[in-house]
Amino acid sequence: MAGTELEILKGITLEIKSGESVAIVGASGSGKSTLLGLLAGLDEASAGSVVIHDTNITDLDEDGRALFRSQHIGFVFQSFQLLPALTALENVMLPLELAGKAGAEAAASDYLERVGLGQRLHHYPKQMSGGEQQRVAIARAFAAQPDILFADEPTGNLDTTTGRTIVDLLFELNRQAGTTLVLVTHDLSLAQRCQRCVQLESGALLSEASAG
């Protein structure tokens, strides 16, 4: 309603340890994506703070957060978010180039090899299936060797079988790299593969359960 302030997240206190994997679950509209946006520094909170590696990213301006993201954060999105004008290889190279890292091309093709797309380096997103596009996205996320990986409903646009393969790949790479993983999902079976699971309801943190 116009003129009324809408409080989306209420009094959330959440600590995630380095190397931990955490699932954030909740129904549609519970505030999962908003929380993810704040944690990853994509959005600005009206109150409160987000501290990553002793850096209070809520104190940083938009460009400061962007630089921080390029050094520490990776993403996997529900809708893949590949640039349609770039080939698979170029999409994976992009964050490496933005972070100014050397050997972008070699690293990118190495990661595409690891997600099973070594033969499709020069294909465009349009020429790939949904599962293949998400593999490219996963390769892009890990290629920059981020400290924290945020995954937003990574299987939301995929069928069950493909979704399972993608999740396997995601967790396998995460294990190899020792990356902190924050995963937003409404799929409880996916949430259970994380070490911790927090549940959001109407913007409030309900419960926290340790998973296997």
Added chain:
Amino acid sequence: MITATKMLARDWRGGELGILIMALVLAVGVVSGISAFTARLQSALEQESHRFLGADLVVRWSRALPGQWLDAAAQRQLNRAQVLTFPTMVIADAGGMSLASVKAVSTGYPLRGELTYSQEPFGEALTAQSGPAVGEVWLDSRLFPLLDVSIGDAVTIGEARFTVTAAARTEPDQASSFMGYGPRLLMNFADIAATGVVQPGSRVEYRQLYAGDATALTAFNSWLQPQLIEGQSILTIDEGQPGIGEALSRAESFLLLAGSLAVVLAGVAVALAARRFSERHTDYVAIMKSLGATSAAISRLYGGSLLLLGLIATAGGCFLGWLIQAAFFAVFADQLPVQPGPAGLRPYAVGAVTSLVCLLCFAWPPLRRLSRCSPLRVLRRDTPEETTRTLIDTLIGFAAVTLLMLWYSQDAVLTLAVLSGLLLTGALGMVIAVALLRTGRAVGMSAGSIWRLALAGLQRRGTANALQVVIFGMAIMLLLMLVLVRTSLISQWQMQLPVDAPNHFMINIAPEDAAAVEQTLRDNALPSEPLFPMIRGRVMSINGVALPTTDDPAQDRRQREWNFTWSDELPTENTVSAGQWWEAGSAAAEVSLEEEYAQRLGVDVGDQLGLLIGSEPLEVTVTSIRQLQWQSLRPNFYLIFPPKVLEPYPATFMTSFHLDKSNKVFLNELIRSFPTLTVIEMDIVIEQIRSIVSQVSAAVELVLVVILAAGALVLVAGVRASVDSRMYESAILRALGAPRRLILGSLLIEFATLGLFAGLLATMAAELSVFVLQTQAMEMAYVPTPWVWPLGIAAGMLIIGGLGVFSCREVVSAPPVEVLREL
């Protein structure tokens, strides 16, 4: 780091750059094409106009001009010729004699244009390579009966005898060199000395003619200027033939107007394409930002891309411009009787600057906003895009258009007229769009589904539609303005030269012959003007102060001889601009002056003029100032008096009449019956004016085609901006079972309705602009044009309806599944 080159290369492969680069290339192409085309046409017309001087540069004096000027011109590789004109008596062996206006020409004359002759009097005109050889003369056809000679006979001028070898027909510069009124006799410049008739103090005019390379000519001109002494003057086309100078400058105004309209259209097309490019790139920027790109990096990236794009587009655009003008000249070569001149590099420099301005002022503002887009879009697509046009952006665009138009036309009034038309269209467009939004909902609910869909479409894209009404309105307005201005230009020219316009002057009609001459004209059914009396008189003083005495023809304020006439009625095509015309039968000592002559003399209503007619002084008061049409080819007079004032003085009469080309032999009979009268053939000059007018009309039509193409480009770019959302809506509708027919029908109604509003707006704005243009810039009378209203509205509906549906036909052709999956 990702570079601009890489991004451009990738975007190019991905097909994203196509629209923007095409718009830019077309913008530069249209601008440099029109510019090159008009430049070449202008230089051609200028060359054509030089035909009326017989050269590129002419110096004249009443005494022999320095010979070293010819040597200096020779050193600069210029072609040269000399001309001397003077009146003298020609005597035939059989005893016939007549006053003739002799023109002695050197070898090489004319340097520009054609000299024609015929092998018998009034015979078929042939082009001559040069004038008469030494010892030969060519006589005006009228002289043959007057002298009673034939080809091969001998005539005497002063102390020398010559053989008549041809009939002189036309000289390119005859319009600019009336000297005395005797019929023409052409002879060789080398024969002058032998005749012994040219003595110091003789009434003669010497001319030196130069032609050649433009650069050498300019250098020669600036070398020559400071050496001119009083009385020596350089002839320009305006002095040579005022009617043609005016026609050319009007044509130039028109072509410049067309050029600046192309700039406006190009700017709008670039802005639309850049906006669409930026909208389509918003998501990419969000992804790049989420991956860590800073705003500065994004700005650098897109700024660099734009610069690179500008370079490519400028190169491509200049090439396209060259092709456009070459194609025009190729297609219309037959219609252009003149050879197009060189265009030079300027049109391409103009294209490059235009490209730079378009990029900075139209393309950069929407792209600059990209760097401010939120990375949150990767999570939530509904994050508001920052695409609202800020006031500053609009002001930047407007300032750019204004400056470009000023730069092009170098004419503040012209720019003001066009811009005020554009502003009015814009303001009205916004008002109408708001009204549309308010009423659309109510109308849509009560209409059938196809109409409901169409009106809902109009209402939904409210702001976009307001913008499109404005843009479409502008494009149609520009087209209408061109049609209106062009039509009025041509019709005014034709009105000035009706088919039966007088094309011959008859002077020196003796009073006792006046009635018989009028009867002869009537008997031969020749349309003629009334007979005007002509009395030679001198203007000596103003308000008792004597005018300077000098023979300098450039000096108007001097004691000199004029033709006076009398009339009780204001002659046709004269209007009184100050004072009052006298009552019929007035015997007061008053005079009516032509406006420009009065200005040059510095005389106003109420001033006293001291005159001398024969040896009798006469004091008159100026009681009225008249404006008149010099191009009308009717007898025109600087000074007109009441009949009772001049009647006591001896007068001859003059008139003008129309004679068909096929009827020329009539002149033989006329001159035999009235040997004292002189006929001046103006039909040749009229033919020359007609040829210029027809070339200019052809040019105007060509420019119209170019503007039409630019207008269509803007329309398509405007429609393309909404294709994405239309695709999505159509896919949903078709998924729900709507037939293609329904969607196509609603699209047609939507665009035709837009066209209706745009056409209405455009017509109003065009009418206003044309009013300002005609009354302020082109010095014509404003004529309302009711026929343009239905035309403008119908054109709006047809063009926008057709082009709109055509430009988004993929909306119904792409499979819905594919569209929905892509989103």
